[in-house]
Amino acid sequence: MSYYDYQLTIDKILNYIMSSYPNREIVYWPYNGRRTMLTNTQFNHRVRQVASLLLELGAKRGEAGRPGTRVAVLDWNSLRYGELYYAVPSIGATLFTVNVRLAPQEIIYTMNVAKPELLFINIDDFSPLLKPIMGNVNSIKYVIYMSDENKVPDDHVDVKMLNYYDETAKQGEASFPELDERTPATMLFTSGTTGLPKGGIHTHRGLVLHSLATIGAVVQPPIELKNLDTAMPLVPMYHVHAWGMPYSLPLAGVKIVYPGKFEWGHMLRLIAEEKVTFTAGVPTILYALLSHPDSPKYDLRGVKMIIGGAALPKGLLDAAVARGMTVISGYGLTETAPILTISHLRPEHASLDGESRKEVEIRTGLPVPLVDLRVVDQYDNDVPPDGKTIGEIAVRSPWIFKEYMGDEEKTRNAWRNGWFHTGDAAVRLPDGYVKIVDRMKDVVKSGGEWISSLRLEDLISTHPSVAAVAVIGVPHDKWGERPVALVTPKKGQQLREEDIIRHLERYVSEGAIPKWWLPDKVIIVDELPLTSTGKVDKKSLRDRYGNVLKQK
Amino acid sequence: MSYYDYQLTIDKILNYIMSSYPNREIVYWPYNGRRTMLTNTQFNHRVRQVASLLLELGAKRGEAGRPGTRVAVLDWNSLRYGELYYAVPSIGATLFTVNVRLAPQEIIYTMNVAKPELLFINIDDFSPLLKPIMGNVNSIKYVIYMSDENKVPDDHVDVKMLNYYDETAKQGEASFPELDERTPATMLFTSGTTGLPKGGIHTHRGLVLHSLATIGAVVQPPIELKNLDTAMPLVPMYHVHAWGMPYSLPLAGVKIVYPGKFEWGHMLRLIAEEKVTFTAGVPTILYALLSHPDSPKYDLRGVKMIIGGAALPKGLLDAAVARGMTVISGYGLTETAPILTISHLRPEHASLDGESRKEVEIRTGLPVPLVDLRVVDQYDNDVPPDGKTIGEIAVRSPWIFKEYMGDEEKTRNAWRNGWFHTGDAAVRLPDGYVKIVDRMKDVVKSGGEWISSLRLEDLISTHPSVAAVAVIGVPHDKWGERPVALVTPKKGQQLREEDIIRHLERYVSEGAIPKWWLPDKVIIVDELPLTSTGKVDKKSLRDRYGNVLKQK
Structure with missing residues (x-):
């Protein structure tokens, strides 16, 4: 045989x-x-x-x-x-x-x-x-x-x-x-x-x-x-x-x-x-x-x-x-x-x-x-x-x-x-399809729930005066992490923290994102650090802004 | 892990x-x-x-x-x-x-x-x-x-x-x-x-x-x-x-x-x-x-x-x-x-x-x-x-x-x-497709080459006087096995061995089958034995006609 x-x-x-x-x-x-x-x-x-x-x-x-x-x-x-x-x-x-x-x-x-x-x-x-x-x-x-x-x-x-x-x-x-x-x-x-x-x-x-x-x-x-x-x-x-x-x-x-x-x-x-x-x-x-x-x-x-x-x-x-x-x-x-x-x-x-x-x-x-x-x-x-x-x-x-x-x-x-x-x-849609929303390392882990940094960046970038944006999770005593947005304005334009928050609040009222996704802080910066492959270097941003939500 | x-x-x-x-x-x-x-x-x-x-x-x-x-x-x-x-x-x-x-x-x-x-x-x-x-x-x-x-x-x-x-x-x-x-x-x-x-x-x-x-x-x-x-x-x-x-x-x-x-x-x-x-x-x-x-x-x-x-x-x-x-x-x-x-x-x-x-x-x-x-x-x-x-x-x-x-x-x-x-x-076609031609147990093994009993039956059955046909391999001293056809004529019709051979010779001359596929013997019978599932019982035919090609 x-x-x-x-x-x-x-x-x-x-x-x-x-x-x-x-x-x-x-x-x-x-x-x-x-x-x-x-x-x-x-x-x-x-x-x-x-x-x-x-x-x-x-x-x-x-x-x-x-x-x-x-x-x-x-x-x-x-x-x-x-x-x-x-x-x-x-x-x-x-x-x-x-x-x-x-x-x-x-x-x-x-x-x-x-x-x-x-x-x-x-x-x-x-x-x-x-x-x-x-x-x-x-x-x-x-x-x-x-x-x-x-x-x-x-x-x-x-x-x-x-x-x-x-x-x-x-x-x-x-x-x-x-x-x-x-x-x-x-x-x-x-x-x-x-x-x-x-x-x-x-x-x-x-x-x-x-x-x-x-x-x-x-x-x-x-x-x-x-x-x-x-x-x-x-x-x-x-x-x-x-x-x-x-x-x-x-x-x-x-x-x-x-x-x-x-x-x-x-x-x-x-x-x-x-x-x-x-x-x-x-x-x-x-x-x-x-x-x-x-x-x-x-x-x-x-x-x-x-x-x-x-x-x-x-x-x-x-x-x-x-x-x-x-x-x-x-x-x-x-x-x-x-x-x-x-x-x-x-x-x-x-x-x-x-x-x-x-x-x-x-x-x-x-x-x-x-x-x-x-x-x-x-x-x-x-x-x-x-x-x-x-x-x-x-x-x-x-x-x-x-x-x-x-x-x-x-x-x-x-x-x-x-x-x-x-x-x-990712999220799972009601019909079973999967949709990726972020990389896990960039997700903001807030009180056991997760916030997509990509999604917030997408919405912030629709503001007419925004040139570039990065959202990072920053350590927070109560919630573990909370979102912080780093925003660079378009050349010659002015931007204040309230402009971005008010812009996002419109999406909250439309039901596009929940209210608790609103960043705890929006920081206007001149430029965002990039990695060697040209992507925003979120790691260095997290290092640099890791203390901005600390209680004084 | x-x-x-x-x-x-x-x-x-x-x-x-x-x-x-x-x-x-x-x-x-x-x-x-x-x-x-x-x-x-x-x-x-x-x-x-x-x-x-x-x-x-x-x-x-x-x-x-x-x-x-x-x-x-x-x-x-x-x-x-x-x-x-x-x-x-x-x-x-x-x-x-x-x-x-x-x-x-x-x-x-x-x-x-x-x-x-x-x-x-x-x-x-x-x-x-x-x-x-x-x-x-x-x-x-x-x-x-x-x-x-x-x-x-x-x-x-x-x-x-x-x-x-x-x-x-x-x-x-x-x-x-x-x-x-x-x-x-x-x-x-x-x-x-x-x-x-x-x-x-x-x-x-x-x-x-x-x-x-x-x-x-x-x-x-x-x-x-x-x-x-x-x-x-x-x-x-x-x-x-x-x-x-x-x-x-x-x-x-x-x-x-x-x-x-x-x-x-x-x-x-x-x-x-x-x-x-x-x-x-x-x-x-x-x-x-x-x-x-x-x-x-x-x-x-x-x-x-x-x-x-x-x-x-x-x-x-x-x-x-x-x-x-x-x-x-x-x-x-x-x-x-x-x-x-x-x-x-x-x-x-x-x-x-x-x-x-x-x-x-x-x-x-x-x-x-x-x-x-x-x-x-x-x-x-x-x-x-x-x-x-x-x-x-x-x-x-x-x-x-x-x-x-x-x-x-x-x-x-x-x-x-x-x-x-x-x-x-089966045969393999020149383009690689496979085509089944018979069950191996019914194939006639003649001198190291194989003859499809099904193919011979298909061709014999196109004779207008043939009612049913079975082709079996019968032991042969020189070739190992040779094909023998058992044929039943349609009701009221006459059939002789030569009619079938002549009928097949037309297919040989057309190139449909090689000459050495021609049955060594065609036996006209009244009926063919069937299995319990209604198929021709070739095993019993092989038992019954196993000696017809033996040298006397």
Whole structure:
């Protein structure tokens, strides 16, 4: 007897496309290079050639709970990245998708945590990083360089340098080992707005289930993804598996377009020439597609898009819909592979008109299958689904980091009572949809109830004389914390504390916010401190204004 | 720290519908009773009440590799069966879906293998079975009777009899234990055309994955299932989980209609009144819907259907398409939960006209995600994808019986070389689709090559004087086996061996079959022996004619 205990491993997705969509296309067309088109059959062949190279270079397999050889990749959204997404995990090694947007010293920090032995690097854009990396990360045994412009590296480094295309082209097809589905497949780092990036591991099992489940949600209205679609992922492949699309899209049988580096004019051209019907990305991407000087030349009707990474602003949705696009929201974290929710429509929304439909589409959404999602108060009790009471999103799913590497405290803090606490503050609407209102660390915790700093900032910013605003929670003897607003006036305008309070009192009388949300203090300032990524630095504001509500 | 290791258990499907589709409807409307409508929220409440009753009656949970208390159910497609589909596995007990179409002594045989402690029985139709079961199956501790007509049982039996609705209505909501996903969820028996029915077990893991994966295929053209659909499963719930629909349809967010006993006029009425847009069943069901005297009164346009259990005949597809229906094929076995393939369309078929599209729709199909499928020869090598060479379908998937209970030999024979051998003979078309041509046991194995008895029978039956035909493999000294045809002429007609051979030679010259497929002998007989289910009894023919090719 030889029963086969089928494991949920990433090579099974390759099996699927080989049997069900052998001739479906994958296109790679970077702005600085030529168009390449592979069928799934050819892609499978390439993946196995790359896998063969990995084995030749000594990559070793891991097992449940223990990563294999880490393989670091620095690249844009390329076909070769797509090949590595399959080849690395399928031999049991661990794909380390290096976040190229981090500062060089942060990249080096994450590398010294991950300890990769192989480094795949796009030298068209990242060759300046090569020397600093090789000078500071001594785990690397081989560098495999990749170029769309037939470049070769200038820099001399102390390990062997190999050309990706030359080396893989001469390989035969590797066959894949039988892996336990709990073998690590990828290693990712959170972008770490506070403190150093934290690493974690996603398993084969998690990623296969994430793919099946997210497709199960994206096929619903209004996206209705099906095998007739052409999809171009506009989420970087170094950012949480490009939201899982390199693994999930093949299950949907769609044509896939990898656009290389995100060059807006080129991406618009690809949408037209490759007849792209589906994409996904952060709001900035959508904004860029709509506002690029060439944009009016392109017909975006029928292009469907999922927006994540930040809330979908209503104005941006309006602009996209005016161009004939269909746009909804998604939500997730690095720790959650990433997708947790998608704001697809229910049957009762089928007849909604434009504005009420948009109100649903900009929500954070509904959990996809295999995600159990709660919005909980500080005692981990569910908040009432009233659209008002703020709680923290806590989830269970097969695709969540088991732990933050080397950070027991952060792990323990996230995994409380068997639920992973996301750090996102949200309300649950009466019909069950979730809507994020803030980050938990920015929520003002007042007397056991939570106040959304974002919501107050939104309302204060509608005052005609306000240039910028930040609301922070400031320690308070009686209530624990109370909101304090820091406001900068527009150039040449005058603002007093009473102006802001009176402005907010109108929203109180309209029922938009409760009276107890009114800030205890409004401080007019000349400017607000910013972080390195250009966001208001609330941490330094909390430090600076932490005593303003203290009894004298 | 309290990491939650999310298990793929059936209660997670309930979690999903509660969070994503709390108000979607489940309708139960039997021909002999009134219409009931529950929302998913109410359904979840009912499931937990039923679970509470099960616990009160002493049902115990199993664990990975060991079933819990077996709970036997005899019923048509009812809402209460739907409740038991969730309640029984979710407390860790094992749902034993009794095949009510078996002969009473076979039912009793399967029960004495399964050893259920609880028996749920629809007494409107199955009360005649109650005494024989209770007289011969001594594991049963409680009988819970169910009726759509407020009936109470006449028969006195030696265990406590409880009314399903009375007993469940007074229960509170059970909470479900954390189960290992490999805990048995259901126990099924093959219908066993040869020999006694063989039992096997499907796990929570298998059924959850089966549900996600099959929905992933049904959303593709031409079915394109989405949450706007209303689905009425017309596969009996005692037959391989009604093809998984009670578990998979909720993941698609559709409205579900359970029609009770299949009464054709009533089912047509339900299609109209409940606005059913999707169903699935065996060809006989589709035939009945199309040919019922009331059928012309009903508009079937837009009704989508998946046909399985037997090949979809072209003529039946024609008739359905003429009524505006969309029909494709599916394929699977009791051992495989059941779904392995669905004949959905690929992008290249989008522009096909009626007849060429139908040719795709009547194929056996493409494997659904997480099914690895091969068509192999006697040495387990893949046959060429030429649409001609016959092999056996062998599969791997997370949802296949690990073993036939108490039958090591049958288990070993099915699980050869790590592949489950289905016993179905098929060809692989050049584009990868699979098409079943015969049962392996009926295939004629001639000189290492295989001949489809079904195909020869189809061709012989087109002779105008042929009433019935059976082709069998007969032992042959040189070739191992050679085909022999047994033919009965139409009443009052004459037939000679040469007539049949000459008739077939035309197909040979047209290239429809190779010359070496011509039967070595055609025997004209008065009648063909039939099995108890009305099929030609090829086993007895093989016994009787086993020597006709022996050298004298």
